[in-house]
Amino acid sequence: MKLTGAEIFIECLKAEKVDTIFGYPGGAVLFLYDELYKAQDDVHHILARHEQGAIHAAEGYAKSTDKPGVAIVTSGPGATNAVTGIADAYLDSVPLVVFTGQVPRSLIGNDAFQEVDIVGITRPCVKHNYLVTKVEDLASTIKKAFYLATSGRPGPVLVDIPKDLTTDKTEFVYPYEVNIRSYNPTVKGHPKQIKNAVDLILESKKPMIYSGGGVILSHASNDLVEFTQLLGYPITNTLMGLGAYPASDKQYLGMLGMHGTYEANLAMHGSDLVIAIGARFDDRVTGNIEKFCPDAKIIHIDIDPASISKNVVVDVPIVGEVRNILPQLIKELKHRGEKSDQKALAQWWKQIAEWQAEDCLGYIQGDDVIKAQYVVQKFWELTKGDAYVASDVGQHQMWAAQFYRFDKPNRWINSGGLGTMGFGLPAAMGVQVAHPDATVGCITGDGSIQMCIQELTTCKQYDLPLKILNLNNSFLGMVRQWQEFFYDKRYAMVDMTVQPDFVKLAEAYGHVGMRIEKPADVEGAIKEALAMKDRLVFMDFVTQKESNVYPMIPASAGQNEMILV
Amino acid sequence: MRHTLSILMENESGALSRVAGLFSARGYNIESLNVAVTEDPTLSRLTLVTHANEQVVEQIMKQLNKLIDVVKVVDIAGNSHIERGLMLVKIKASTIDSCISIKQITDIFRGRIIDVNELIYTIQVTGGMDKLRAFIGTLQQEHTILEVVRSGAVGIMRGKHTL
Structure with a gap:
C-alpha cells in the first residue's frame, strides 16, 4: 500500500x-x-x-x-x-x-x-x-x-x-535489517589483548579500576561488580559512571577527578596498573596529563577506537562492548586460576585506608546556615538512595555527585561532557515520563534552574511530580569559586541576588513551592515534599553563599595536588 | 612528518564536508586535498596530505574511520607509493629569446605547452610535488608568471597493494 x-x-x-x-x-x-x-x-x-x-x-x-x-x-x-x-x-x-x-x-x-x-x-x-x-x-x-x-x-x-x-x-516497506558497509563496530574483545590484559592484572601490586559512563551505556554493571569483586581491587567511577558500581560497597573509593575524593585521586596517582573501563581520560579526570598516573601501566577497554590513546597512551587497548569484554576477562582469569600478589594488595589497601581517613568530604552543618552538602545528604537518606536524580551544572552538580551515593546504574542523570546549564529540569522531566511511579529529584542551582524554567509548565500539563531541590546561594557558585581561587576574589558578574521569588513562581506554574532557610527545617521539608506523591514540589533552599566544592584539583595540577579545604 | 592519506568514502553530498570539517574542528592541518569519484560511482576517493607526528596521525585516522561515510583510510606514505600532481602555468614571454627559454625549460621538466595566445603561454606539468615546485622556481628566475593553478596530490601504492 x-x-x-x-x-x-x-x-x-x-x-x-x-x-x-x-x-x-x-x-x-x-x-x-x-x-x-x-x-x-x-x-x-x-x-x-x-x-x-x-x-x-x-x-x-x-x-x-x-x-x-x-x-x-x-x-x-x-x-x-x-x-x-x-x-x-x-x-x-x-x-x-x-x-x-x-x-x-x-x-x-x-x-x-x-x-x-x-x-x-x-x-x-x-x-x-x-x-x-x-x-x-x-x-x-x-x-x-x-x-x-x-x-x-x-x-x-x-x-x-x-x-x-x-x-x-x-x-511502504520497513527494512528490519540494516547494513552500512562503512560501519561495523567491534563488539568482542580481541583474544590476544584479553590475555595481555590478564597478564598485567596478575602482575600488578597497586591496581586501580577506573570505570565510566560506557559501563552504563553497555548495561554492564553486573559484569563490573563481578569483575571487581573477583579481583578485590579498589574502584573509582567517573562523573558519568556513578552508579555503575554500588557506592555503598567497601571496594568503592568514590568519584575521581577535579572534585573527586582524595583517596580515589591518590590511588590513581599511586597505582601501578589502571584498568580503564568505558571511560575516556577526560581532562576533568586526568588533571595535568603530564603528571597523570606516572607509574601506571594502563589497560583501556572502550567501544570507540578513537578514544584509545587519544589523551593518554595505553599499554593494552581492548576495543569492544564492555558487556562482552568483562565476561571475557573474568573467564580468562578463572581459567588461569591465579591471583595477583595478595600481600602487596593488602598493603595497597592499607595505604588507601590512610587516605580514606582524611575524610575529604567532611563538612560541619552548624545551626545557622544551610550547607548544600547537607541538603543532598538528607535527600539521599530520605529517598534511601533509590531516587532518580537529574542535576544541572555547577557546584550543586558536584555536591550531588559527591553526596548522593548511587547504588544502581541509570539513576544519575547529568550533563557531564558539555556541562549544559538548564539540562536538569527537562532531563528530570524525561526521566519521570519514563518512570511515572518513581521518585525523580532535580538537584539544581539558582543559576541553572532559570535556564529552562519554562518546562515547569510541561510538568504541569503531564502531571510530572518532580522534587526540585534548588541549592540557592545567590551566586553562579562554581564560577565564583574559581574567581575566589584564581582571580583574587574579583566576582565578575556572578551575583544572582536579584532573582524571582521561587515559591511564587512555582505556584504560578501550578506547583507547590517551599522556601527553606534553617538547617533544622531541611529534613522536614524534604519529607513533606516526598509525601506529596502527585505534586511537583519546588524546594528553594537558601544555602551558604560562599561555599566551595572540595576537594579540588586546580586546572593544570596533578591528581596528587589537591586542595582539600 | 608528512602523511598522505587515501580515503575511500561514500559518494554522497556532505561526505567531503564531514572530512574537511573534522580537520578544522580538531585543529589538524591540510596541506592539500583532492577528491573525485572512482570507477564505482557510489564511492569517492580522497587524497589528503597532512603534516603531523605519529600520535596525531593515528588519531586523525581513527577519527576519519569513525565518520559513517568513510569506508577505508590508509596512510600510503607508510608504503612505497607514487604521488602526482597536475599544474597549469600561464606565463608571458617578453621577447623571442624568452619564448625559446620557456620552451626549453618546459621540455626539461617534461611539461607541455598547451596554449599560446600572442606571447602568452599556458604550460601543463605533471609530477611529484617537488618537481612542480622546482618548475615554478626555475621559471621565476627569468620570467613573469601570470597565473598558477595546481591540483593537490593524488597517490597510489606501488605493486600489489590496493586500498
Missing part, C-alpha cells in the same frame, strides 16, 4: 517501538504532527515549552532507560534551539534520534522562511545526520538513524525531512 511520507514516519516509529516522543510543532512539520495527532494511542507526544527542553527531556528518557530518546522539532529556529541538546547528547554518547522539519525541497538554499542548513550546523556534534531527499529513502533512513544511534558508541542522529516530502507517496 502506498503511504505518504508523514504516514511512513509514524509507521517507522511504531516499527521501532517508540512510544514516547518529545517535541514542539511548527510550519515545516505540520503534516508529521497531523499524523502524530491521529496516532496518539501508539505514540505519546510530550509538548515541551522550548526545543532545548524537548531534547534534554529525550536525553533524560534515554539515560534512565535502555531505549533511545526521540524528539521532533520544526525547521529554522526550532532546529537551532535543539542544537545545544544535540551537542550535549553527543558529548555524553546519548542514543537520540532527532527529527527536524525542513522547508520544501524547491526552496532549500533560497533563504526561505524558517530555513537553516541544520545538517550543516549539526555536522560536528552528531554521530551522523541525514537530509532525506526523496520519500522512497525515508523508511530506510529512519531505520539507519535508529541503528546508528543505539549501536557501537551511541550518539545523536538527526534526520532532516523537507515538508513537501511528507505528502509524497510511496510503497
Whole structure:
C-alpha cells in the first residue's frame, strides 16, 4: 500500500517501538504532527515549552532507560534551539534520534522562511545526520538513524525531512535489517589483548579500576561488580559512571577527578596498573596529563577506537562492548586460576585506608546556615538512595555527585561532557515520563534552574511530580569559586541576588513551592515534599553563599595536588 | 612528518564536508586535498596530505574511520607509493629569446605547452610535488608568471597493494 511520507514516519516509529516522543510543532512539520495527532494511542507526544527542553527531556528518557530518546522539532529556529541538546547528547554518547522539519525541497538554499542548513550546523556534534531527499529513502533512513544511534558508541542522529516530502507517496516497506558497509563496530574483545590484559592484572601490586559512563551505556554493571569483586581491587567511577558500581560497597573509593575524593585521586596517582573501563581520560579526570598516573601501566577497554590513546597512551587497548569484554576477562582469569600478589594488595589497601581517613568530604552543618552538602545528604537518606536524580551544572552538580551515593546504574542523570546549564529540569522531566511511579529529584542551582524554567509548565500539563531541590546561594557558585581561587576574589558578574521569588513562581506554574532557610527545617521539608506523591514540589533552599566544592584539583595540577579545604 | 592519506568514502553530498570539517574542528592541518569519484560511482576517493607526528596521525585516522561515510583510510606514505600532481602555468614571454627559454625549460621538466595566445603561454606539468615546485622556481628566475593553478596530490601504492 502506498503511504505518504508523514504516514511512513509514524509507521517507522511504531516499527521501532517508540512510544514516547518529545517535541514542539511548527510550519515545516505540520503534516508529521497531523499524523502524530491521529496516532496518539501508539505514540505519546510530550509538548515541551522550548526545543532545548524537548531534547534534554529525550536525553533524560534515554539515560534512565535502555531505549533511545526521540524528539521532533520544526525547521529554522526550532532546529537551532535543539542544537545545544544535540551537542550535549553527543558529548555524553546519548542514543537520540532527532527529527527536524525542513522547508520544501524547491526552496532549500533560497533563504526561505524558517530555513537553516541544520545538517550543516549539526555536522560536528552528531554521530551522523541525514537530509532525506526523496520519500522512497525515508523508511530506510529512519531505520539507519535508529541503528546508528543505539549501536557501537551511541550518539545523536538527526534526520532532516523537507515538508513537501511528507505528502509524497510511496510503497511502504520497513527494512528490519540494516547494513552500512562503512560501519561495523567491534563488539568482542580481541583474544590476544584479553590475555595481555590478564597478564598485567596478575602482575600488578597497586591496581586501580577506573570505570565510566560506557559501563552504563553497555548495561554492564553486573559484569563490573563481578569483575571487581573477583579481583578485590579498589574502584573509582567517573562523573558519568556513578552508579555503575554500588557506592555503598567497601571496594568503592568514590568519584575521581577535579572534585573527586582524595583517596580515589591518590590511588590513581599511586597505582601501578589502571584498568580503564568505558571511560575516556577526560581532562576533568586526568588533571595535568603530564603528571597523570606516572607509574601506571594502563589497560583501556572502550567501544570507540578513537578514544584509545587519544589523551593518554595505553599499554593494552581492548576495543569492544564492555558487556562482552568483562565476561571475557573474568573467564580468562578463572581459567588461569591465579591471583595477583595478595600481600602487596593488602598493603595497597592499607595505604588507601590512610587516605580514606582524611575524610575529604567532611563538612560541619552548624545551626545557622544551610550547607548544600547537607541538603543532598538528607535527600539521599530520605529517598534511601533509590531516587532518580537529574542535576544541572555547577557546584550543586558536584555536591550531588559527591553526596548522593548511587547504588544502581541509570539513576544519575547529568550533563557531564558539555556541562549544559538548564539540562536538569527537562532531563528530570524525561526521566519521570519514563518512570511515572518513581521518585525523580532535580538537584539544581539558582543559576541553572532559570535556564529552562519554562518546562515547569510541561510538568504541569503531564502531571510530572518532580522534587526540585534548588541549592540557592545567590551566586553562579562554581564560577565564583574559581574567581575566589584564581582571580583574587574579583566576582565578575556572578551575583544572582536579584532573582524571582521561587515559591511564587512555582505556584504560578501550578506547583507547590517551599522556601527553606534553617538547617533544622531541611529534613522536614524534604519529607513533606516526598509525601506529596502527585505534586511537583519546588524546594528553594537558601544555602551558604560562599561555599566551595572540595576537594579540588586546580586546572593544570596533578591528581596528587589537591586542595582539600 | 608528512602523511598522505587515501580515503575511500561514500559518494554522497556532505561526505567531503564531514572530512574537511573534522580537520578544522580538531585543529589538524591540510596541506592539500583532492577528491573525485572512482570507477564505482557510489564511492569517492580522497587524497589528503597532512603534516603531523605519529600520535596525531593515528588519531586523525581513527577519527576519519569513525565518520559513517568513510569506508577505508590508509596512510600510503607508510608504503612505497607514487604521488602526482597536475599544474597549469600561464606565463608571458617578453621577447623571442624568452619564448625559446620557456620552451626549453618546459621540455626539461617534461611539461607541455598547451596554449599560446600572442606571447602568452599556458604550460601543463605533471609530477611529484617537488618537481612542480622546482618548475615554478626555475621559471621565476627569468620570467613573469601570470597565473598558477595546481591540483593537490593524488597517490597510489606501488605493486600489489590496493586500498
